[in-house]
Amino acid sequence: MKKTIASVVLLCAGYAQATSLGLKNFREYPAALSLVTRIPQSHPAVAPAIKKVSAQLPLKGLVEEMSSPFMLSITELSGAYCNQLILNETPKPNAERVMFRNIDFTTGVKQFTPAVRTALLNEMAESFWGHAPNEDEAATMQKAIDETISGVSTSATETVNVLKSLCSNFATSLEFIVD
């Protein structure tokens, strides 16, 4: 009888845990970014940012710890990771890249054709979310690309800006920060 009760309690706890939301805490968020980007937390490009913002990251990972300082901190931290990710991927042959496999880093924003955008968004969504974006998510990301490239020069720097901006949006999305 006691074993049955214990099993039921464990099952309920497991079910509750499975359906309860939490946030990645101060250890989990950088760990997850490191896994997605293949940049270790010890890398000099990201380690100072982790140290700087970790006090503003959730301590316990409760949804109630969602706050403006938290959002600003993960924006800053994801910027450091995304920046280094782009630097890492730029010299690699397309097939060897972790991300941005269909991007030409030597070309400007004219390369963001519908096909390139769709492939890029699917690739980034798979990396950060584990699934392709749904229709609404894809639409808003497309709008973000439009707004980011509107009126900019043909410089390849603007390609980097698009990728950095998208990378940050994925890394600070609820889908990524929520557990």
Add this chain to the structure above:
Amino acid sequence: MNDNETKGFLHKGHRFPVTRRELLAHGFIGFSGMLALPTLIGLSARKAIAAGCASGGGAATALPFMAFDMAGGASLPGNFLALGPKDLLKDYNLLGWNPREAGALNSDFGVPMSAKHSKLLEGLLASASAEARKNLRMGAICHAAADDTSSNRMNAASLILKASQPGQYIGNGLGTIKSNSGGNSDTALNDVALKPAYIQDIVDLSTATKFGGAAYASLSPKQLKAMADNAVRLGAIQAEELKGFTGGDVLEDLSKCAYQKSLEFLNGVAGLDPRAEAQVAQVYAINAQTNSKDGNAVAAAIAMNAIKGFSGPGVWTLGGCDYHDGKHEVGDAKDREMGVQIGRAVETAHRLKRPFFFQLLTDGGCSAVPGSRNWSGDSGDKCMTIVGCYKPTGAPEMVRTQVGSYTPGQGADKSTLIGSSPTLVAYAVLANYLACVGMIDRFPEFAPGIFAGKGELDSVLFFKNAVA
């Protein structure tokens, strides 16, 4: 898991583990990263946070609040007079002074202080002008508390935040300790959504109020805004999808606020650095060259932002107050340092023409070598909490200067209403805060069931309910 193990894991073709359970299962984080089941957030707290967002930051806090925490068990009854139920105690030889001496008392601030021995008073007098001091009144709550611990749940900052407006830019407030209260002693209200932001460096203020960072330097302001706008849109889409889960509603409210706040912080916020605010810099003797990590500059940042309403409640902790080393010199120095910080905060409020309310707390107390001010040991019943209210328009009217009492044994009488409960002390601080803004009738709303017995609420008040 180290970097080589990470590479090995990924080489085997595993999908990136990005959820908490996946990270745990594959050893990427330790057990201490385990998910804690979400607690139920107080509905009023959630609404307060959402309301703060809806107003776009809202008006400045009506009555700025700070908690000054002396970590370690300072001797507050060695600075402030502790009375028995009716009058002076028979003896004060364990409390470090004799209030019956001629000229022993300074009653300028309400509760009498030791005119001859209180270094806390000395610090206050040295740092707050006569004009500021004229409008400051303080009361003493006599109670016991556990010694040398962070577990006394008597920090009232979260209670105050729940009952007042969030800060205009840093909603929850600022504290120098990474804890739920922002200070050494614990918060009376266990709600992590109300936890102060941690600050040890003035630069931390920009982290909390500037969208972006160095990595986005190549983006134009228009592109940065596009990124922030997209974060808001994506957040709304995904919050809707997550509503079916436990905590989804809470997440929707809080994330909407958090993402939208980013738009306010696109250009950062000016005016948060006390080194650049002439009046405050003068009070705290800092300038543009003062190191951003300087403890005094950080104290200035906490006080200034709380008083201006840019942040929620400020919590400033002074360590090393466990000063029972058999002498008095360390205790004197710590008491004076705290007096200076309180005085500076009051003076800042005075110069900025803002009201100010504070709680001075400590974990326990200490006992003196009889007849001296040499502190010899911990004594949790020699605890006290001080409540202070400054009004630029005139000193608040007091109805009493002491709540609770001490026994002939020179310790707090634990049989009084709040004599044995640090948590009730925090609620008494809240009650006095509300009285100072003329809102004591709303106390039951913020503290249901507390001091609900006949006359109990009135019995913990120092200040008459202010006329709005």
